[in-house]
Amino acid sequence: MALSIAFPTRGDRPAIRARRYTQLIGGLVLYGLAISLEVRAGIGLSPWDVLAQGVSNRTGIAFGLVTNLIGALVLLLWIPLRQRPGLGTVLNVLVIGPSAQLGLWIVPQQREPVLQGLVFAAGLLLLAVATGLYIGARMGPGPRDGLMTGLRARTSWPIWVIRSGLEGSVLVIGWLLGGQVGIGTVAFVVLIGPLVHVAMPILRVPGGAPEEPTAARERRFRLSAWSPAGMLAGGRNVSRDDVRGYADLRAISQRDSS
Numbered sequence: 001m002a003l004s005i006a007f008p009t010r011g012d013r014p015a016i017r018a019r020r021y022t023q024l025i026g027g028l029v030l031y032g033l034a035i036s037l038e039v040r041a042g043i044g045l046s047p048w049d050v051l052a053q054g055v056s057n058r059t060g061i062a063f064g065l066v067t068n069l070i071g072a073l074v075l076l077l078w079i080p081l082r083q084r085p086g087l088g089t090v091l092n093v094l095v096i097g098p099s100a101q102l103g104l105w106i107v108p109q110q111r112e113p114v115l116q117g118l119v120f121a122a123g124l125l126l127l128a129v130a131t132g133l134y135i136g137a138r139m140g141p142g143p144r145d146g147l148m149t150g151l152r153a154r155t156s157w158p159i160w161v162i163r164s165g166l167e168g169s170v171l172v173i174g175w176l177l178g179g180q181v182g183i184g185t186v187a188f189v190v191l192i193g194p195l196v197h198v199a200m201p202i203l204r205v206p207g208g209a210p211e212e213p214t215a216a217r218e219r220r221f222r223l224s225a226w227s228p229a230g231m232l233a234g235g236r237n238v239s240r241d242d243v244r245g246y247a248d249l250r251a252i253s254q255r256d257s258s
Contacts, residue, residue, distance in 0.1 A: 019137075024087075024134050026133055027129075027133025030133065031096050031099065031130035031131065032101075034123045035096070036104045040103075041123060041184060044180055048167070050170070050171055050179035052066045052070055053179040054174035055174075057177065057179070064098050064104070067100055075093055075146075087139050089140035089146060092134070107119070124195070132196060136204040138205055144166070
């Protein structure tokens with residue numbers, strides 16, 4: 001089964017359509033630049049970027065190109081999961097890698113601890129804004145987010161189990177390959193969710209099909225996708241922010257694939 005791409009801007013007013021495309025492209029470019037700041041900070045990366053850095057170190061392939069290739073491989077995994085990518089999903093694969101490579105050419109490697117912390121913090125904040133921009137454009141989730149929701153739909157496993165398994169696996173593989181794991185990795189895992197949660201409602205492009213009220217969507221998602229009994233058995237406390245973030249991602253994926 002081949003992938004078919006959804007174009008969710010049909011029916012939008014010209015001004016809204018222009019904003020969605022501008023916000024999508026701008027968000028993806030900024031996302032790549034944010035990754036480059038985190039790489040140049042040298043204090044640890046997100047799990048997927050640890051993998052990309054490890055592969056790049058071992059193969060000599062440019063970090064940006066490796067980011068593209070990993071995104072493409074993840075997107076191919078959507079085929080057996082019967083996931084339908086949006087235009088934003090495909091552009092995510094194509095744009096972030098070159099943008100990250102551009103940032104690596106511009107930003108020098110940091111050596112001083114204070115500068116390392118400042119550059120990483122700037123990258124993390126920029127990445128949260130960039131995520132709010134491209135998700136707020138409502139043109140499809142990123143390949144990794146779609147992989148998680150697709151696996152959830154096919155396996156009925158709690159999404160925290162799927163995310164933990166995927167990100168834990170790529171983190172270990174990336175670390176074994178020489179990718180950098182450090183305090184920045186911990187900061188990313190702890191802070192990126194709350195930061196994106198703040199950015200998403202501010203940057204979301206209005207319009208489109210009427211949405212289910214947020215509280216109702218959270219309640220339905222909590223009951224149907226997260227399986228409270230399974231999470232209790234797993235010993236994880238799930239916050240309201242976690243539920244809202246994943247509910248928004250799944251709602252975006254479902255709406256843009258329709």
